[in-house]
Amino acid sequence: MNANKRNVTSYFQTLFSTFSSLPGFAAALNCTSPTPESLFAALETNVFSKKLLRPVKNFSSPVYITIDITVVGLVGVDEKAQTLTSVLWLVLEWDIEGLSWEEKECGSKRVSIPRDKLWIPDIHIAEFMDEDKFPKTPFVYLYNTGHVLDDKPIRVVTSCRLNIYTFPFDIQNCSLTFGSYLHFASDIRLLQGSTAEQILTESRDVLVTNGDWELIGIDVSFSTLALDLGSYSEIEFYVVLRRRPSLYVVNLLIPSCFLITVDLFSFMLPLDSVDRSSFKMTLILGYTVFLLIMNDLLPASGETTPLINVFFSINLALMVASLLETVIIVRIQHIFGKYRPMPRWVSVFVLQYLSAVVCLPRQTISTRSTFFINPSTREQTPSSSSISASRLDHVSDEAPPGKPSSLLEDPALQELRKLSRDLEAIRRQTDEHFQGNRNTQEWRMVGAVIDRLLFGAYILFIVVSFIVIIWIWSWSHAA
Incomplete structure (x- = not known):
């Protein structure tokens, strides 16, 4: 009887030793x-010595890793490098199959374990672009149920396809894809x-650093990366950010x-003022200096051109076009008006049709003028004070009929003849002058x-x- 009991006991011990030697298997401690010493001694024998193996009973069973993140800070977005720098709290949880202990027997429900004493999954971020420079956390929590809690802060620089077309009212959607680098x-x-x-x-609630950005949404989705060697389990977190535009609206x-x-x-x-051209040129120079000063606030990206750059280019083009328009009008008024008579088609098309379109009535140009020999006679009637050119024409070198030829030698008559010729020349020059003034006035009306x-x-x-x-900005902001 005792021999049978010893045989049965030996059988179960052998069976227990066989199962204990299976990969990743851990028994109740x-x-x-x-005391801590007793618990760590039991962990050293049953857990720490098997840290190179996945914590499962057999190789066909997968380890289920629960991932949770918390966005703590948004350090910055680099539009030129297309990267997002953020600070996260990354929480990984998994179970060591078969591991457990009694809280009263071992004195604790959970214990902090050095990270290098346990099997740790090789979870990485697919969009990772730079080394994690955040301080390392050397410990993880191990519970009496075999549950492992790995909670650590990480500073990540990830690639993000940025669309800055609607800057500064842009919304960015950056993805963080977590998955194992090696394990299928x-x-x-x-x-x-x-x-x-x-x-x-x-x-x-915990966001402490966000800079110009506001966290407006987070989405989660599962995906599987299929390759020739096998498939990888992945989980994607989409971080939706919106830029705060107040700084750029006020400064740009x-x-x-x-x-x-x-x-x-x-x-x-006034059109004929030189100050108008110099004023517009000063505006163009001031606007150029303004763009140079504010160039650091504008995003730099070779993929898309921001709409605000198009806006500034349009404004600069309008200012240049305004200056060129002023130069052309000044040339029309001061060059064509002095040396070229107005063509008929210009007078009809511009002064009749275009003037009606722009609601600018054509002014009446008068060519009639009266000249006074003595300024004191301006208040007199034209019939008594003005000199008529037709009357001056009757003064000639020949004596009137019925008059003696001796009158031709009269000095007074000779002076009258000389005065007549001088007045005729003055009249012709005056007519030519006012004819030029008429051309100038017509070209000014065209301008x-x-x-x-x-x-x-x-x-x-x-x-x-x-x-x-504004509609494009509003539509993109609302979307």
Whole structure:
């Protein structure tokens, strides 16, 4: 009877030793006393010596890793390098199959274990671009149920496909793909810990560094990376960020709108004034200096051109076009008006049709003028004080009929003849002068019509451009 009992006991001991020698298997711990030394001695025998193996009973069973993250800080976004720098709390949880101990027997429900004493999954971020420079955490928690909690902060620089077309009202969606670098899905499978809403709420509560960005959403999805050798289990966290545009609106958009408004009001300056051209040139130089100073605030990316750069280019192009329009009108008035008579088609097309379009009525140009010999006679009637050129024509070198030829030798008559010739020359020069003034006035009217037409086109283009750009920004911001 005793021999049979010894045989049965020996059989069970052999069977127990056989199962204990299986890869990754851990039995219930027996502590000699409720002290840390006793617990660690039991862990050293049953757990620490098998840290090179996955904590499963057989190789066909996968280890289920639960992943949970919390966004602690948004350090920065580099548009040129297309990277996102963030600080995360990464929580990994898994179970060591078969491991357990009694809390009363061993004196503790959980214990901190050095990281290098346990098997740790090789979880990495697929978008990782730089070395993790955050301080390392050397310990993990091990519970009496065999549950392992690995909670550590990490500073990650990840690649992110940034779309800065709608800068500074852009919204970025950056992904963080967690997965095993070596183990296939048959060895390690990833599970989601908290829901996306819980992660977002906790992240907003603990977020301490965000800079220009605001965390507006977090999404979670599962995926499988299939390769020739096998498939990998992955879990993706999508971090949705929105840029705070107030800094860029105050420093970039509002000053640019002020300068373009001043250029718009420069059309009120007289056309024949030299100050108008110099004023517009000063505005262009000031706007160029403004863009050079604010160049550091603008994003630099070779993939897409931000809409705000197009906005600034349009403003600069409008200012240059306004200056060129002023130069052309000045040339029309001061060059063509002096040396070239106005063609008939220009007078009809511009002064009749375009002037009606821009609501600028054609002014009546008078060529009739009266000349006075003595300024004191201006208040007299024209019939008594003015000298008629037709009357001067009757003064000739021949004596009137019925008069003696001796009158030809009269000195007074000779002076009258000389005065007649001088007045005739003055009259002809005066007619030519006022004919030139008429051409000048007509060319000035053409310049005024063109200026009014381009002013209307200037306003229309600015309004349409602003509406389109604001609509694109609003649509993208709402999306």
